[in-house]
Amino acid sequence: MKFTAFYEALLEAKGLSFSTGGSGVGKGGRKLSYKAVVQGNGNLLIGKAYTAILELQPGDEYEIKLGxxxxxxxxxxxxxxED
Incomplete structure (x- = not known):
């Protein structure tokens, strides 16, 4: 995983953009909303565009921290x- 891409996406989600690459435009030219919706089965789906920005791969493991x-x-x- 590329931590630089992760932090660029995080900053972009907060309204700051330092990347020279993509402009937060997803597939089909739509802007990313940086919102997720809990599905009826309780799953939280963030979408392929976000995982692509962060270069997440199948099998990557994450610890979930709730605040x-x-x-x-x-x-x-x-x-x-910490922020």
């Missing part, structure tokens, strides 16, 4: 940085 009104995914073996 006040937030969910953090920390790569297993990675370090958690």
């Amino acid at each position: 006040r009104k937030q969910i953090r995914l920390i790569p297993v073996g990675g370090s958690e940085e």
Whole structure:
């Protein structure tokens, strides 16, 4: 996983953009909403466009950290940085 891409996506989600590449436009030219909806079966789906931005691969493992009104995914073996 590329941590630079992860942090660029995080900053872009907060309204800041430092990347020279994509402009947050997903497949079909639509802008990414940076929102997710809980499905009827309880799953939270974030979508392929976001996993592509972060270069996530099948089999990547993450630790789930729950906080006040937030969910953090920390790569297993990675370090958690505070805001």
